[in-house]
Amino acid sequence: MMRLDLLRSLPGRTDNAVLAFLVPKDNRQRALALRRIHEVVPLPAPVRAGKDFEGKEEETLLLYTDRGGRPQRIILAGLGEFAKRSEPSNRSINLERFRAASAAAAKRAAQANSTAKTLVISVPGGIGGKEKFPSSEEILVGVFEGAALGLYRFDRYLSEKKGKTKLTTIALHPDGFDPGNALKRARVIVSSVTFARDLANAPANEVYPASFAYRVKKTGRKSGFRVTVFDEKKISTLGMGGILAVSAGAREWHPPRFIILEYRGPRPVNEKPVVIVGKGVTFDSGGISLKPSANMAEMKMDMSGAAAVAGTFKAAAELRLPVHLVGVVPLTENMPGGSATKPGDIIRISDGQTVEVDNTDAEGRLILADALSYIRKRYPRGVEAVIDLATLTGACVVALGQYATGMLGTNRKVLDELKKAGEETYERVWELPLYKEYDHLLKSDVADVKNAGGRWAGAITAACFLKKFAGNMPWVHLDIAGTAILEEAAPYAPKGGSGVGVRLLVQYLQNRVGRKNA
Ligand code: BES
Ligand code: MN
Numbered sequence: 001m002m003r004l005d006l007l008r009s010l011p012g013r014t015d016n017a018v019l020a021f022l023v024p025k026d027n028r029q030r031a032l033a034l035r036r037i038h039e040v041v042p043l044p045a046p047v048r049a050g051k052d053f054e055g056k057e058e059e060t061l062l063l064y065t066d067r068g069g070r071p072q073r074i075i076l077a078g079l080g081e082f083a084k085r086s087e088p089s090n091r092s093i094n095l096e097r098f099r100a101a102s103a104a105a106a107k108r109a110a111q112a113n114s115t116a117k118t119l120v121i122s123v124p125g126g127i128g129g130k131e132k133f134p135s136s137e138e139i140l141v142g143v144f145e146g147a148a149l150g151l152y153r154f155d156r157y158l159s160e161k162k163g164k165t166k167l168t169t170i171a172l173h174p175d176g177f178d179p180g181n182a183l184k185r186a187r188v189i190v191s192s193v194t195f196a197r198d199l200a201n202a203p204a205n206e207v208y209p210a211s212f213a214y215r216v217k218k219t220g221r222k223s224g225f226r227v228t229v230f231d232e233k234k235i236s237t238l239g240m241g242g243i244l245a246v247s248a249g250a251r252e253w254h255p256p257r258f259i260i261l262e263y264r265g266p267r268p269v270n271e272k273p274v275v276i277v278g279k280g281v282t283f284d285s286g287g288i289s290l291k292p293s294a295n296m297a298e299m300k301m302d303m304s305g306a307a308a309v310a311g312t313f314k315a316a317a318e319l320r321l322p323v324h325l326v327g328v329v330p331l332t333e334n335m336p337g338g339s340a341t342k343p344g345d346i347i348r349i350s351d352g353q354t355v356e357v358d359n360t361d362a363e364g365r366l367i368l369a370d371a372l373s374y375i376r377k378r379y380p381r382g383v384e385a386v387i388d389l390a391t392l393t394g395a396c397v398v399a400l401g402q403y404a405t406g407m408l409g410t411n412r413k414v415l416d417e418l419k420k421a422g423e424e425t426y427e428r429v430w431e432l433p434l435y436k437e438y439d440h441l442l443k444s445d446v447a448d449v450k451n452a453g454g455r456w457a458g459a460i461t462a463a464c465f466l467k468k469f470a471g472n473m474p475w476v477h478l479d480i481a482g483t484a485i486l487e488e489a490a491p492y493a494p495k496g497g498s499g500v501g502v503r504l505l506v507q508y509l510q511n512r513v514g515r516k517n518a
């Protein structure tokens with residue numbers, strides 16, 4: 001992982017560092033920025049005149065200057081046009097520009113065949129006026145996130161790390177402003193998102209229920225949160241019929257686990273716990289309702305919700321956030337086999353409700369039902385909020401693609417808080433309706449409910465199912481099927497596991513803390 005650092009001043013002439021500058025597209029602002037850069041490193045006249053570099057989004061320019069007798073690589077990266085005050089979410093868009101430009105600069109630097117170990121990014125203060133803009137600290141964190149997460153690769157298994165960057169450090173130079181707490185925050189956030197991405201991208205022969213639980217436990221010891229692991233026997237004693245049914249086909253080799261994470265920060269602002277739940281299907285073959293083989297390998301990432309919960313705990317604990325946080329993660333494989341659950345089987349969730357398993361590929365909701373029932377029982381006096389994250393439905397991917405997480409829930413306040421955190425982090429969520437009219441699609445002739453709702457509104461009927469087990473807890477469900485498993489690279493995430501949810505939830509928690517402390 002990249003080392004992150006802050007610099008008080010730009011380094012003098014050196015060939016050990018690549019220098020990057022972020023440049024706005026707006027003519028006046030660009031001219032201003034280029035003039036300031038030129039004071040530090042001599043820019044060729046056509047560049048200075050704004051001819052060869054316009055500052056567009058995704059645009060980068062690599063320059064070689066002779067700086068006091070030494071070659072110096074300079075990168076300009078475009079910030080694009082800032083969103084106008086009248087545009088929706090302008091503040092959020094503008095902050096994202098910094099993340100994306102920083103990622104572009106980092107990727108360009110990594111491509112340059114340089115031996116430099118450090119990428120220095122100069123971050124200008126006071127661009128673009130006040131109201132419509134994020135704070136300097138937010139911008140700095142964003143620039144760290146963009147560069148460090150943009151260089152993330154899952155290359156642990158590559159014998160020959162082709163084109164691997166020689167960069168080891170990203171150092172930011174805040175040009176004329178106070179960095180605040182940006183360095184500490186960025187280090188924690190980047191390492192926590194990386195932790196979640198590594199868990200998601202690791203193949204299912206490495207990350208299975210027991211090994212996932214072990215890794216989280218180890219991280220808990222280091223970062224400062226408690227992890228309790230229930231094994232198959234305990235799960236069975238607790239009557240968690242959903243988890244037992246889904247794991248039935250995999251029992252022999254990879255038995256299920258149920259883990260509970262707990263972190264109580266110093267003088268927590270919440271009295272009742274905030275509970276986060278993550279779907280932890282370490283491989284989803286579909287079970288007897290077997291998936292087609294095309295893209296089935298992606299289903300090693302069907303534990304991305306669980307990874308997001310683990311990453312959020314790492315971050316919350318390392319930031320010592322003053323919150324009381326509980327995490328609940330059911331872990332299982334979903335496999336076919338002689339002992340596997342069959343379509344038509346009727347099972348009993350731990351709260352007593354019966355479910356007809358119409359489709360064994362609708363497994364996530366079965367294990368989440370046990371998780372929600374467990375929370376209801378364990379906290380009879382209620383919780384502040386229950387938020388579940390799950391790669392739950394292909395239907396959600398059809399509806400929203402990879403740029404928005406589907407959100408449904410029963411509590412307006414929690415929904416709105418997540419919406420806000422989504423804008424701030426650009427891990428955006430989009431609400432879908434949870435009208436009671438959809439409920440009848442899950443009616444079963446032989447059990448209290450069936451687990452699949454048919455062809456239409458799949459993301460919604462999945463949430464309707466969960467609602468039955470959330471009872472009257474203030475509950476929000478995040479369907480991250482499209483946003484956690486990227487089919488295409490994003491500005492600061494390669495194809496594959498994105499670690500989505502970590503930045504979103506940390507921001508959500510931070511906002512809660514901020515408000516109470518203000
Ligand atoms: N893990 C899948 C959902 C999924 C699909 C996530 C594609 C990411 C990409 C989930 O367990 C599943 O198979 N859902 C079924 C539900 C259906 C059988 C009611 C689906 O979406 O097809
Ligand atoms: Mn499935």
Ligand code: ZN
Pocket residue numbers: 281284302361363364391392
């Ligand atoms: Zn699944």
